[in-house]
Amino acid sequence: MQPGSCSPADRRLSALARHLQGSSAAMDHRTTLSASPTSGFDAAGSVFGHLARAPEDPILGVTVAYNKDPSPVKLNLGVGAYRTEEGKPLVLNVVRRAEQTLVNDSSRVKEYLPIVGLADFNKLSAKLIFGADSGINIVKQQVIESSNVFSSRNHVICCRDASYCLILCSPAIQENRVTTVQCLSGTGSLRVGAEFLAKHYHQRTIYIPMPTWGNHPKVFTLAGLSVKTYRYYDPATRGLNFQGLNLSCFLHLHGLLEDLGSAPSGAIVLLHACAHNPTGVDPTLGQWAQIRQLMRSKGLLPFFDSAYQGFASGNLDEDAQSVRMFVADGGECLVAQSYAKNMGLYGERVGALSSVCKTADVASRVESQLKLVIRPMYSNPPIHGASIVATILKDRNMFHYWTIELKAMADRIISMRQQLFDALRSRGTPGDWSHIIKQIGMFTFTGLNSEQVTFMTKEYHIYMTSDGRISMAGLSSRTIPHLADAIHAAVTRAV
Numbered sequence: 001m002q003p004g005s006c007s008p009a010d011r012r013l014s015a016l017a018r019h020l021q022g023s024s025a026a027m028d029h030r031t032t033l034s035a036s037p038t039s040g041f042d043a044a045g046s047v048f049g050h051l052a053r054a055p056e057d058p059i060l061g062v063t064v065a066y067n068k069d070p071s072p073v074k075l076n077l078g079v080g081a082y083r084t085e086e087g088k089p090l091v092l093n094v095v096r097r098a099e100q101t102l103v104n105d106s107s108r109v110k111e112y113l114p115i116v117g118l119a120d121f122n123k124l125s126a127k128l129i130f131g132a133d134s135g136i137n138i139v140k141q142q143v144i145e146s147s148n149v150f151s152s153r154n155h156v157i158c159c160r161d162a163s164y165c166l167i168l169c170s171p172a173i174q175e176n177r178v179t180t181v182q183c184l185s186g187t188g189s190l191r192v193g194a195e196f197l198a199k200h201y202h203q204r205t206i207y208i209p210m211p212t213w214g215n216h217p218k219v220f221t222l223a224g225l226s227v228k229t230y231r232y233y234d235p236a237t238r239g240l241n242f243q244g245l246n247l248s249c250f251l252h253l254h255g256l257l258e259d260l261g262s263a264p265s266g267a268i269v270l271l272h273a274c275a276h277n278p279t280g281v282d283p284t285l286g287q288w289a290q291i292r293q294l295m296r297s298k299g300l301l302p303f304f305d306s307a308y309q310g311f312a313s314g315n316l317d318e319d320a321q322s323v324r325m326f327v328a329d330g331g332e333c334l335v336a337q338s339y340a341k342n343m344g345l346y347g348e349r350v351g352a353l354s355s356v357c358k359t360a361d362v363a364s365r366v367e368s369q370l371k372l373v374i375r376p377m378y379s380n381p382p383i384h385g386a387s388i389v390a391t392i393l394k395d396r397n398m399f400h401y402w403t404i405e406l407k408a409m410a411d412r413i414i415s416m417r418q419q420l421f422d423a424l425r426s427r428g429t430p431g432d433w434s435h436i437i438k439q440i441g442m443f444t445f446t447g448l449n450s451e452q453v454t455f456m457t458k459e460y461h462i463y464m465t466s467d468g469r470i471s472m473a474g475l476s477s478r479t480i481p482h483l484a485d486a487i488h489a490a491v492t493r494a495v
Contacts, residue, residue, distance in 0.1 A: 074461040077470040117182020121386040124393035131170040176360035179367040185351040186338030194223030206268040230259040238435035275312035275441025278469035302333040314410035348385025423484035452490035460486035
């Protein structure tokens, strides 16, 4: 290269060097830099030094305290995760089989999913909660107090006393009125749905049951909805506060309807599809029919949280009856699904949000807006967990084995309920503990107060939320006597 000549790259480097030298010279003439009064630095020099330490999550914080306890007899009944009789986490055999199938498929890649997620997963998730899009599903019911519980353009046939009905198909799926998007488990599904409603629904008030899962009010509030409550649990009976819902007043058409009846027209109502968390108290099918009738007459929008389908009763169809009842009448609703409990995919964060609309065109437009919610939130969902679910749901044999393992989990929880009830009765523990076997699903609302819970933690190293909720899935035949002793001591010391 001739002297004085240089490449474009050399010229750029020279220009950069001159710029940096000029900046250094300018800096020499300035005073020493210091943080401005508005920069937010504290004495320690951190812009975040003003932050207070946030409290532990009331549910996950139970596990934090449990992990710090060195006692060999400690028992964690706080977090809702299934455990075996040996107290170990369970990975379903069918999940391992599905994962092996995926590993053996050399054609699989790790590309981004679409914004709405894995197409097979979405389609199969909708069928799981709403029913097949063809054929006949027989839904056995308890005798319902009123006839003609619901009808839907000949898709549903009820007998006169409504002791059973035939759901000929899922009309919403058959008519393409459902849009389903893959989300980050149940929490993510609720949040996406809440963000969508806050942006596009005319009512920004959501009614949630009292009590409910502790994360519900946070999810909806942060999404921009105004949260109100409706009475649900009756501490006196440790059952459903059905009169609090005031549905009997609605049926007799007299008086000022309370709670749901007094909610503004069009308000959103959160409903637990089954295995209500934290109480384990579900409406009967007859009560569900009345709830549906009231909500439809008021134009209230149902938003179902379905976290335990199949995990409550051991039967996927039975646990979906409340949702299908609302869908069968042709009305609109939203449903959040989670596969954390019923497939044990807790850490995979696999869920779905479905919107049932009046027409296929509306469903398509809803999906387009859901994409705009999801894209800036997490762009698109992960592929692995959804692929596991889709592999199981679309394979007849795997699906069958899943239902067997699912029923085994549900049956073990039901057995734990009976054993705990028997243990308390054998000890002569004061009070009526029959609610333990009447409630359903992962949790039992014991009726213990915060002082009794504190006593049990301190003296017996048993950890649970302060409202007395315990995870039945965390119990075993070995640990039930210890829990029964603790409950008996907590109750009798206050008598």
